[in-house]
Amino acid sequence: MEFKQIITQAALAGLAGTDQADVSAYTPQLLSNTDQETIWEHLRTQLQQCSDFVFAVAFITADMLPPFKAVMADLAAKKVHGRLITSDYLSFNQPDTLAELLKIPNLTTKIAPLAGFHAKGYWFEHRQPDYQTLIIGSANFTRSALLKNYEWSLELNSLNQGKLVIQLRQKINQLWQQSHLLTPTWLNDYRQRWQAAQQQHSPTVKATEELAPITPNQMQQAALQQLAALRQTGAQRGLVISATGTGKTYLGAFDVKQTAPKRMLFVAHREQILRKAKASFQRVLGGPSTDYGFLSGTKQQPTAKYLFATVQTLAQPIVMQQFEPQTFDYLLIDEAHRSVAASYQRLLDYFQPRFCLGMTATPERTDDYSIFQLFDYNIAYEIRLQDALAAGMLCPFHYIGLQDYEYQGQLLTDKAPLRQLAAPARVTYLLQQLEYYSYSGAQVHGLIFCSRRDEAVELAQALTTQGHPAQALDGTTTISRRERLVKQLEQGKIEYLVTVDVFNEGVDIPCVNQVVMLRNTQSQIVFLQQLGRGLRKFPGKKYLTVLDFIGNYRNNYLIPLALTEDHSLNKDQARSTLALEPIMGLSTITFTEIARQQIYASLQRVKLDGFIKLRQVYQQLQQRLGRIPLLTDFAQQQQLDVQVFAENNQIDNYYQFLNKMKAPQPMLTKQQASWLTFVTQELLNGKRRHELILLQALSHQPQLTQVEYQRLLEQQGCQTDSAVLDSVKGILSLTFFQVKAGKKLQADKYGGQPLINWDRTGYRLAPTLWQQLQSGAWFKRLWQDVLTAGLLRAKQYQAGQAFTLYQxxxxxxxxxxxxxxxxxxxxxxxxxxxxxxxxxxxxxxxxxxxxxxxxxxxxxxxxxxxxxxxxxxxxxxxxxxxxxxxxxxxxxxxxxxxxxxxxxxxxxxxxxxxxxxxxxxxxxxxxxxxxxxxxxxxxxxxxxxxxxxxxxxxxxxxxxxxxxx
Structure with a gap:
């Protein structure tokens, strides 16, 4: 079919609805922002495919420019140029936003002279085949319009000879000729006019001496209810897992308020944390300032009602023993993942409060210690990054994954020497990218994470020499110097802190508006900790810019997993993140093309469900539960996709996996293991419930009539026709597998014995299987565990039909x-x-x-x-x-x-x-x-x-x- 026919039929399908016309990618369609797609995703796709484009939009906001700049960087490499027409209408467009447009080398911007310019149109030119895409409607080039607001935009496709295209092209050309070029000179003049307009319309704000009263947010309300419910069960310890910036400290203060202890002890590892925590508690609890005191190396106020202590001071026996074990009714441990240290252990063993609360953003550890055990495995509440972003509790971010500097034509690797990491050309490249992608706010407050101490020192010196004051710090930097440097960053005396393994946690610098990652991603936990440094809300900060310089690193595959908090060990999820660059609320993920290729190459090389990964996830869940985790636990906790245990070619079933983990468990017979292998390999995927439902029912009773079985199927919305019932019999009798697989039958892999028998009276488990389930407690537990996990996994499939769309x-x-x-x-x-x-x-x-x-x-x-x-x-x-x-x-x-x-x-x-x-x-x-x-x-x-x-x-x-x- 000629392309002209395709476009013609598409237009007919969209506008005339003829039966003969095909619905196609070129059919007119209405775009809007939904949970499934956003207008920005359509614009981004068109940008990636076009040969040139024109935007005519009245309003632009800086918070939509970072992902746009990343796409434009890729287009620049392909020699694709764009034009943009905007306006000074109502003085909406901020001068700083227009200044950012001047940084994009392959974009020419003009200002429409028309009073009341309110256009919102996007034109894309395509080559091979030649056609145009038009997106016209209500959406300006603002983050709210393209990601969130209720907008209507019509997408149309046309050929050069289309009357609509001819008309619109004439309008664009006419408007382009009338408009004047955006230049620094015009921008300076506009800035003066804009500032005058802002002063004229700025509302008068009355000064207040007191802070407005603070109330629990959505997360805190739910957590407070669950904490109260936990204590009603008699629990004396509990753990709150909450993403950085979601108000953990205020939550602790609210819980202290609702329990009204006679005395409270707050423990952290840094005085800086104590000072900020004290201020938060005073704002929530009120009362005289004498109720609040410190116990640290610099201050000793042990009689305070609300005592804020450093663990280093409090854990000293001579200090700790000046208190009776029951002195404090409420003990709160901040950054609770540190509580496995000996100092924390001493005070947890000594003090006997009515309730002890631990708070952390990252409870997972890579060693054998479990903070879950310390808090009696009581997880009072848990909120992760994506939930917090969706709830609007954090500052939205724009993540840009871009390629690192190429040294002599090669991307940096894990083992790059200092001369490459701190090469003047790399510093120049770094500054170019920092300037290009910019930040939100009046000035930059940046954190740069790098891999080595000498690299941090060299980079900080180089940045300072280039006019961007920076300081380096690492684990050897004293606490007093750290605090002094943080203050300088907050005050704008320096622009960047270049750090190694510092500020991953336990520091609150809300003004941070740019996070730069100049190192190989070693773990999802550390990645999220570093990302979280910039997610706190701050006046004037509308978004966080995250620049990740991606080299030729073998761990690059961790990046898409960390960004989406994906623990499934399923490569499809990571591939989807790379290909679709998902939107998370008002946050965006964008990869430049070379960076995407580097991540994909890393993903291809790694075996996500290899034993090292499985062991890590197993140990983490074991720490959380305090016992051997089963498949059902993985499914319920959403720690990974349990199907990985069926697809791993080194094991046949979970019993074998536990043996490899050296978990203490009774021995199974060869036949028992074969039955577990069958249900694991064939049924754990949950793609059809029928066999799982039948085996689960027959595990509890010796016989099931066909009527009873059909009733169970109908209760779960499953098909009950004769074809599917015959198929179930074929699967569970193993006749389905009576085909050659190499030199033997597939059925031999499962022991060759049918799992069920049936006759006119109904279904029964094979006698040997029934006997083994009655006599082997551990075998029965593993057997039922696979069936339950399979039914949990089956929830992602529609029960009433053979296949589920997009599974x-x-x-x-x-x-x-x-x-x-x-x-x-x-x-x-x-x-x-x-x-x-x-x-x-x-x-x-x-x-x-x-x-x-x-x-x-x-x-x-x-x-x-x-x-x-x-x-x-x-x-x-x-x-x-x-x-x-x-x-x-x-x-x-x-x-x-x-x-x-x-x-x-x-x-x-x-x-x-x-x-x-x-x-x-x-x-x-x-x-x-x-x-x-x-x-x-x-x-x-x-x-x-x-x-x-x-x-x-x-x-x-x-x-x-x-x-x-």
Missing amino acids: KYTRKDVCRLLDWPLDVSAPMYGYRVDDTACPMFVTYQNDAEKNARSGAYVNYFLSPDTIRWYTRSPRHLDSVEVQKLLARDDHGHFRIPIYLFIKRSDAEGKDFYYVGRCQILPASVHEVELSFPGKKKRAAVALDLQLNQPLSYKMYRLIIGKNLN
């Missing part, structure tokens, strides 16, 4: 879920035309559409609901399988339903996304000749498949967007 399936899964009697996945390859269904599996190729247009025969999407598909060869229109595909019933409907499954590349493993049922477009069916290098041409049949439900915007981008390999 992933293997060919083997598909054979089972289509109720086929045998696993015929091995010879299936791209598709199989069965009498009851035809599943099709497509591996979407790089540049699929481009290759197809150049004459190569590859499967590719014409639109979000239509894919061009080819049979295997040799095939003709009269071939048996083609005729079966084209066969219709008496009502003219195709007899065989088609199910389409797609993955981006073979690097993603055996799983395919299910994208829905398809219908063949009859007019598209035709025979073609395929060319193969060194071989004769062979015939095949080409046809277009139309999805019953068009791909969602994100899935469409994920499949056809920039491939990462």
Whole structure:
């Protein structure tokens, strides 16, 4: 089909609704901000694909510029230039925002002279094929408009000869000619006018001597209720896990207020924390200042009602023993993950308060110590980064992942020497990026995290020499000097603190508006700690700029996992973050192209579900629970995707994993292990509930009638037709697996013994299995654990149908879920035309559409609901399988339903996304000749498949967007 036809049919589909017209990627559509997509994501996609563009927008805000600048940096490398027309209407656009536009070298900005200029339009020019995309509506280029507000914008596509394009092009050209260039001279004049207008309209603010009363926020209210409920159970200790900046200290003060202790003891490891905590407590609790006192190396006020003590001073036996163990009713430990230290242990063993509260943002540890045990495994409340951002409790951030400096044409590695890390050219490159991406607020207050002490010293000196005052500090820096440098940063006397392994925690510098990561990411915990340094809200700070300089580091794969707090150990999630750059509330994630490639290469190399990773997650959960964790615990705690235990090729079941972890457990027989292997390998994925429900019921009673079984299925919304019931029997009797796998049957892997028997009276477990469940307590526990974990995982799948849209399936899964009697996945390859269904599996190729247009025969999407598909060869229109595909019933409907499954590349493993049922477009069916290098041409049949439900915007981008390999 010629591109002109595609555009024509798209326009007809969107504006006329003709039955013959295809819905396509080029069909007019209404854009808005939803949980699934935002207007910015559409703009970003168009920017990444265009050859040039024009924005005509009345209003622009600086808080939308960081992700835009990152995209523009990639476009500059491709020689793509853009134009922007804005205005000084109502003096809305701030001079500093317009100054930021001047930093973008491949953007020319003009100011429209028209009074009342209120346009909101975006024009994108595309080449090969030539067409234009227009997005016009209510959305200005502001963060609220493009990410959050209720907006309507219409996206249209047109060819050069389209009357609308001609009209709009004339308007743009006319406006461009009338407008004047944004220059420093014009900007200085505008700044004076703008400041005068601001002074004229600024409201008078009455000074107040007292701070406004503070009340619990949403998180604190919920946490206070749960703390009160915890104490009602008789608990004497509890732990609050709360992201940095969410008000942990105020929460502690509110809880002290609601418990009204006679005396309270607050313990931390730094005087700086104590001073700020005291101020917060005074604001909440009130009362005379004499109620509040310090116990530290510099102040001794031990009789205070509310005592704030450093652990270093308090834990000294001579100091601690001046208090009776019951002196304090309430003990609060800040940065509680430090409480495994001997000093904390002494005071926790000595003091006997009515209640002890621990507070931390990062409870996980990499050693064998458990802070959960110290607090009796009582997690009173937990709120993580994404929840806090969604609740508006933190300052939004714009994360930019960009490539690090190239030394002699090579990106820096983990082992780069100092001469490369502190090379003058790298410092120049660093300053260029800091200046380009800028910050929110009147001046920069930056934290730079680097990898080595000598690097920090060199960089701080180099930055200072270049006119950006900076100081270095590390673990050897004294507390007094740290506090002095922090004060200088807050006062603006220095611009940057360059630090190594300091300020990951326990420091509160709300003014920080730029966080720079100049080091390899070693852990998700440290990454989030460092990101959190800038997430506190502060007057004048509308967002945090996070610049991550990504080199050729083997741990780069941790970055997308840390940004989304993903603990699943599932590569699909990380790939999705790289490809889609998700929006989190008003926060954005953007990777420049080279940085994305570096992360993807790291992700390809790493084995996320390897034993080192599994051991770490296992130990962390064991610390949290205080016992051997089971699969159900992983599923409930969402610590990882339990399916990794089925997919790891070094173990067959969780019993084997526990053996490798040297967990104390009874021995199982070979047959018991085989049964566990079966339910783990085949059923833990939860993709069909039927077998899990039946086995779970039969684990508690010796027999189940078919009526009872069907009732259980219906209660969970499952299908109960005869085909699926027969399929369940085939799975649990192992007949489904009676096919060759190498030199032996698949069924042999599971011991070769059926798990169930059935007759007219109903279903029963195999006698040996039933006997083993009754006599082997540990085997029964592991058995029921797999079934329960599988049912928990099944919640992500729709019970009433075979496949769930956009979930992933293997060919083997598909054979089972289509109720086929045998696993015929091995010879299936791209598709199989069965009498009851035809599943099709497509591996979407790089540049699929481009290759197809150049004459190569590859499967590719014409639109979000239509894919061009080819049979295997040799095939003709009269071939048996083609005729079966084209066969219709008496009502003219195709007899065989088609199910389409797609993955981006073979690097993603055996799983395919299910994208829905398809219908063949009859007019598209035709025979073609395929060319193969060194071989004769062979015939095949080409046809277009139309999805019953068009791909969602994100899935469409994920499949056809920039491939990462």
